[in-house]
Amino acid sequence: MRDTGMGAGLGGESLLFLTDEQLRQGIEAMFFAYRGFTADPDRILADLAYGRAHHRAVHFINRAPGTTVNNLLNILGVTKQSLNRVLRTLIADGLVESRVGQHDKRERHLFLTEDxxxxEQKLSDAQRARMRTAFREAGPDAVGGFRRVLEAMMDPEMRRAYARLKENGA
Amino acid sequence: MRDTGMGAGLGGESLLFLTDEQLRQGIEAMFFAYRGFTADPDRILADLAYGRAHHRAVHFINRAPGTTVNNLLNILGVTKQSLNRVLRTLIADGLVESRVGQHDKRERHLFLTEDxxxxEQKLSDAQRARMRTAFREAGPDAVGGFRRVLEAMMDPEMRRAYARLKENGA
DNA sequence: TTGGAATGTCAACAACACTGACGTAAGCTG
DNA sequence: CAGCTTACGTCAGTGTTGTTGACATTCCAA
Structure with a gap:
C-alpha cells in the first residue's frame, strides 16, 4: 500500500533501497513457487496414500544413507513422534530399513531398500524435471542469484545443514 | 557427486548442462529456505491460535481488498470449505469483514478491519524483515535471478495470478 | 417460470503436525 | 557398580488444515 516516495521507477533493484512492494513481490513469488515446487511429487504421493512427510524422509535418507533417527529429526525439524509415524509406515511397507548401530546400539541407521x-527416483525425477526447466528458462546467472537469496533466507542452523549436505554430495 | 568437467569455476553454471547434483541442491535450498520464510510469522501466529492459512488469507485480502471468496480460492488453491473455516474465525474475531455484493448478491466481498x-502489518513486517536481509546479503543481481527462477517454477495459472497481483500493487 | 450453474455455508472426516508422559535399552561417569 | 543421560519408540490427546458430501441462496437463460 505504501509508497516510499522515491525511486520506485527502474525495474532494477537499487542496492540499499528495497521498497515494501519489492519485498512483497518476493514473498508472493516464494508462496506461488513453492506450490509448483511440491505439486508434482504431491500428485504421485496421493496415489500411494503417502504425504509430503514421507517424501521428505525418503529424500534425506537417500541423500545421507545410514543417517540416524536423531539426525533426520534435526534436518526435518519435526518432533520424533511425528517422524516416527512416517518412518513406521515406510518400514512396514518395505521402503526403509532400520539397522541397529554397531558402535552405539541405541542408534538406528536408516537406509532405503530397493523399493x-x-x-525416491520417481519422486525426485518429477521434482528435478521442474527445477531443470525453471533453471533453463531463467538462465545460468539467475540460478546463482536464486541460490544466494535462498541461502540467505535460511535460519543459520539450516544453512549449516544445507552446507553439510552439499559437501556430502559434491 | 558429478563434476561437469567444464567451467564450474565462475559462480555461474553452464547453460546446457545441469547435473542432478546441482538440481538437488536447488531442491534442498527451496526446502530449507521455505522453512525460514515461514518461521517468523509462524511464531507470531502460534500465540494467537491462528495458523498459516489465516496468514495467507489476511495477506491476500490486504493485497486485493474487496476480493470475492471465489477469487481468493483460486489464488490460495484450496477448497472453499477449507477457506471458509479460516474466514469464519477471522470474521468472528473481527479481523475481516464480509460484504454482500451489490451487483451479484451471491458474492461476498472481503475487507480487512482495522484490527x-x-x-497483517505485524505478520508482514516480520516476513519482510527477513526478505530484506536476505536480499541485502545476496545483492541486487541475485534478487533478479531469484525472482526469475521462482517465476519459472510456478504453474502457469499461478504465474498469471502472480503477475496480476504485481500490477495491482505497482 | 423452471432448471441448471454459480457462490457460499455447515458438518464430518483424514492427514499430519504438536505436547506430555512413559518405557526400554545402551552408554557414560563418578 | 549406581545413577544420570542419551537415543529411540509408543500411547494419548489436541489443533490446524486439508478433504468430500450435502445444502441454501442467487443468478441467468431456455
Missing part, C-alpha cells in the same frame, strides 16, 4: 530407491 | 490491518 525405497525406486520411489 | 485485521494491524495483524
Amino acid at each position: 525405497g530407491h525406486a520411489l | 485485521g490491518h494491524a495483524l
Whole structure:
C-alpha cells in the first residue's frame, strides 16, 4: 500500500533501497513457487496414500544413507513422534530399513531398500524435471542469484545443514 | 557427486548442462529456505491460535481488498470449505469483514478491519524483515535471478495470478 | 417460470503436525 | 557398580488444515 516516495521507477533493484512492494513481490513469488515446487511429487504421493512427510524422509535418507533417527529429526525439524509415524509406515511397507548401530546400539541407521530407491527416483525425477526447466528458462546467472537469496533466507542452523549436505554430495 | 568437467569455476553454471547434483541442491535450498520464510510469522501466529492459512488469507485480502471468496480460492488453491473455516474465525474475531455484493448478491466481498490491518502489518513486517536481509546479503543481481527462477517454477495459472497481483500493487 | 450453474455455508472426516508422559535399552561417569 | 543421560519408540490427546458430501441462496437463460 505504501509508497516510499522515491525511486520506485527502474525495474532494477537499487542496492540499499528495497521498497515494501519489492519485498512483497518476493514473498508472493516464494508462496506461488513453492506450490509448483511440491505439486508434482504431491500428485504421485496421493496415489500411494503417502504425504509430503514421507517424501521428505525418503529424500534425506537417500541423500545421507545410514543417517540416524536423531539426525533426520534435526534436518526435518519435526518432533520424533511425528517422524516416527512416517518412518513406521515406510518400514512396514518395505521402503526403509532400520539397522541397529554397531558402535552405539541405541542408534538406528536408516537406509532405503530397493523399493525405497525406486520411489525416491520417481519422486525426485518429477521434482528435478521442474527445477531443470525453471533453471533453463531463467538462465545460468539467475540460478546463482536464486541460490544466494535462498541461502540467505535460511535460519543459520539450516544453512549449516544445507552446507553439510552439499559437501556430502559434491 | 558429478563434476561437469567444464567451467564450474565462475559462480555461474553452464547453460546446457545441469547435473542432478546441482538440481538437488536447488531442491534442498527451496526446502530449507521455505522453512525460514515461514518461521517468523509462524511464531507470531502460534500465540494467537491462528495458523498459516489465516496468514495467507489476511495477506491476500490486504493485497486485493474487496476480493470475492471465489477469487481468493483460486489464488490460495484450496477448497472453499477449507477457506471458509479460516474466514469464519477471522470474521468472528473481527479481523475481516464480509460484504454482500451489490451487483451479484451471491458474492461476498472481503475487507480487512482495522484490527485485521494491524495483524497483517505485524505478520508482514516480520516476513519482510527477513526478505530484506536476505536480499541485502545476496545483492541486487541475485534478487533478479531469484525472482526469475521462482517465476519459472510456478504453474502457469499461478504465474498469471502472480503477475496480476504485481500490477495491482505497482 | 423452471432448471441448471454459480457462490457460499455447515458438518464430518483424514492427514499430519504438536505436547506430555512413559518405557526400554545402551552408554557414560563418578 | 549406581545413577544420570542419551537415543529411540509408543500411547494419548489436541489443533490446524486439508478433504468430500450435502445444502441454501442467487443468478441467468431456455
